[in-house]
Amino acid sequence: MDKKARLARLQEECAAYFNELYAPDQKVYVFGDGDPQARVMLVGEAPGAQEALLGKPFVGKAGKNLDEFLERTQLKRAELYITYPVKFRPVKISDKGRASNRTPTREEIGLFLPWLQREIDLIEPQLIVSLGNVPLQALLGRRDTIGQMHGRVISDARCGRPLFALYHPASVIYNPSLREVYLHDLDTLKEVLRMERPVGQLDAPRA
Numbered sequence: 001m002d003k004k005a006r007l008a009r010l011q012e013e014c015a016a017y018f019n020e021l022y023a024p025d026q027k028v029y030v031f032g033d034g035d036p037q038a039r040v041m042l043v044g045e046a047p048g049a050q051e052a053l054l055g056k057p058f059v060g061k062a063g064k065n066l067d068e069f070l071e072r073t074q075l076k077r078a079e080l081y082i083t084y085p086v087k088f089r090p091v092k093i094s095d096k097g098r099a100s101n102r103t104p105t106r107e108e109i110g111l112f113l114p115w116l117q118r119e120i121d122l123i124e125p126q127l128i129v130s131l132g133n134v135p136l137q138a139l140l141g142r143r144d145t146i147g148q149m150h151g152r153v154i155s156d157a158r159c160g161r162p163l164f165a166l167y168h169p170a171s172v173i174y175n176p177s178l179r180e181v182y183l184h185d186l187d188t189l190k191e192v193l194r195m196e197r198p199v200g201q202l203d204a205p206r207a
């Protein structure tokens, strides 16, 4: 079975597992999308409203924010594989009954982690780029923060693959003082990707 078919089967298994767990909640799942042979895997936080509506990662405002990432690193969306640690939209409901995004809970992240790991093991990316604290801590297996870890290749992450930590593009919009650091990190990432035998040398055994 090729990677595409194996991915489809993994997604089916994952949906069946969570439908059992969360029924009758009827959550909408947004699975990974992109090239199953990708060299770079991008891991965001969790789907937002547009992503849940269209069933694809990074298509709403988050997708727009991603354009700068693509332009600056000269990566094409089609050559990436993009996924989330938590594959449904975490929401909170206001007093007025309005739903808005919230950060996934530790429990949600923990429940999805084995599925994310299987996804990584299947794609076998040379480099994982995490956006923000949620995927960073899930993939690292420790609670180091993005402020400490951004902008370099981390070779001892629990996920068993080299990891490059970036601030989440949305956080740069909310906090413009991060912008310069974020752009510098994108330039570093571009360099890392350009290196000969890019990050294979940095591959570390899983902790």
Ligand code: URA
Residues within 6 Å of the ligand: 044, 045, 046, 047, 048, 051, 057, 058, 059, 060, 062, 063, 131
């Ligand atoms: N929406 C996305 O598509 N990704 C995120 O990481 C957060 C919100």
